Amino acid sequence: MSFNKNLDYVHLSKYFYTISIALTIAGIICLSIFGLNYSVDFKAGSNVDIALSKSLTAEQIKPILEDMGIDDAATISPGQDRMNIRFTKVLSEDNDAKLKAEISKLDDKASFEVNTVDPEMAKELARNAIYAVLISCLGIIIYVSIRFEWRFALAAIVALLHDAFMVIAIFSIFRFEVDLTFIVAVLTIIGYSINDTIVIFDRIRENLRFAKQKSRQDLIKLVNESVAQTIMRSLYTALTVFVAAFFLFLLGGESIRMFSLAMVIGLLFGAYSSIFIASPLWFVLKSKQKHKPAKAS
């Protein structure tokens, strides 16, 4: 690779902080105005996915729904060899069976996936997920504080919350659909992000042992060197996991498409934040520590 690895990452981070803060603000604004585009998982209602052997049009389906008196709460989205019908009301068992029978008349090879949800359940899952994130943050703080020091833990947590929030913000800004697998994706991104950050921190920790004078300039040099030493690995790993997630997104089934998309976005932010957010942030925390005794004396 022929690019200059020895950039001044600490200095550059000022610009990236600005970008991240701007994105965060945009995300907060977008979230508070538009919220997230929740899928049926989070709203009461039913979602019917149909795999078809021949293509059907919405016009063919409409009369069926009208006959059953459930057309006003339904959105039909036909696709190549599949069709999605979404009801904002819960489909009753009888209607469920009737709908399947009617569509099977049009295409006898149709295969159905019906999801009916009580929004309470999804909200509960989301709540549990938020608890899980907070508790895992606590676990990370304890582990990293023991193995490293609390400054690393704090910087790592900021980076991982940044990554998780960025994915949520982008899903809000672009109106991508948020379903249950999205929660799983965000949790994975957090796991990946911390993994990525720890690798760089490990190198800082190692270099710290041999660093001589710990002036501000020395610290900057130390962080820059540590990032430069690990950047190829960060890029390679990000690339391989990214490719795996990208193929899942392109070729994987419909039901994990949004999951893969969230992963792809999260992985990019994970690699970015380890280099440009976490490491410089640690520097900021560490340089504060250096200044205090100087003032006292």
Added chain:
Amino acid sequence: MKRIIAFITVVVVSFGIMAWTTPDLLKDVRLGLDLKGGFEILYEASPLEGGGQVTKESLIQTAKSLEDRANKLGTSEPEVTTEGTNRIRLKVAGVTDEETVRKTMKEPASLTFRSKDGTEKNADEYNKIEMIGTDFAANGAKLEFTQMNEPVVSIKVKSKEKFAEVTKRLLGQPLAIYMNEELVSDPVVQAVLTEGSAQISVGGDLDKAKELRDKINLGALPLNLTEKYSQSVGATLGKQSLDRTIEAGLIGSLFILLFMIGMYRIPGLIASFTLIVHTWLLILVFVWADFTLTLPGIAAFILGIGMAVDANIITNERIHEEMRTGKSIMSAVKAGDKHSLRTVLDSQITTIIVAAVMYAYGTGAVKGFALVLIVEIVLSIATNIYLSRFLLNLLLKAGKLLKPKYFGVKERDIREL
């Protein structure tokens, strides 16, 4: 020479075992509903009579009778689990007649004996419940014929004393027999019944008698169930998801393997080998521990491979780095292994912490995902750290691999010491 033989033996034997066992293993992996079709319902239980409480025992008993019902319908391996304090999750795979199953499941099949308590508005109303479903012996209903050759259903009660008390109190009055909210018959009690058995007349209809017998024998559910969430996947759709996801996974993995070999040459080749072993071991653990593989599980599986690659990349990058400082190959590998071990372990352990929390707090999909991730990371430490190091050292000590180019390092990048 010995080491070369050992190296070749390990590789050949592993490939042999994997090639021999994989087809059978793949067949034995238990697939989740989203991959093989079927349906899943989450019920919330509430007490039959108002004011009562859902106890742990009644919840477990309800789950058990649901399982019995699913079994009686001939579904394959129904899975019934209780969740929290008042929920039951039911998973039934490969059902074609979903409607019947659903109806049978929910059917409370609650047999009650009732009498009048004075609040009734109509003559055929009975509001006082004397005996409920759990008072009757399980599987005690039989089809019998009277002397007039009229079909009747005979039932047994659990407590003879209670039945005797009820019939004594209601002697000469009607005792109504209800199936759910439907009045089956309301015979007048002619005598005190002390034998603990009773006959229900259905008016001579043989089919009706049979149906009633089956309903009673299905057993009463001690709790009321309401559907909170349901998911049903057609078998074709499930298969389609499985095929697509596996295809995506194979292409992604192939790219990763090629990348490793291209970047790191011999160590990359070893890494590819350990990654394949890693995947095989993961399938093995799934079959042995009887875990269910779901779509999010496969996603974790594929992403985990990406993360396992990370362990190899960290190690090999470190070895490259050591080599570039001018160290001999032997000592560069040694130093690289030593320094990267801590990095890899620290990063993997933090990820395990996150996955463990997900497992503890998540439900359904999240749990399955976290489980795969944990198993995968543990296996990854075993294969991608220890196995690949062992193999690399075998080759090194055998005196092979003495040129940096075998590691993908260019001679001109190496600094003189």
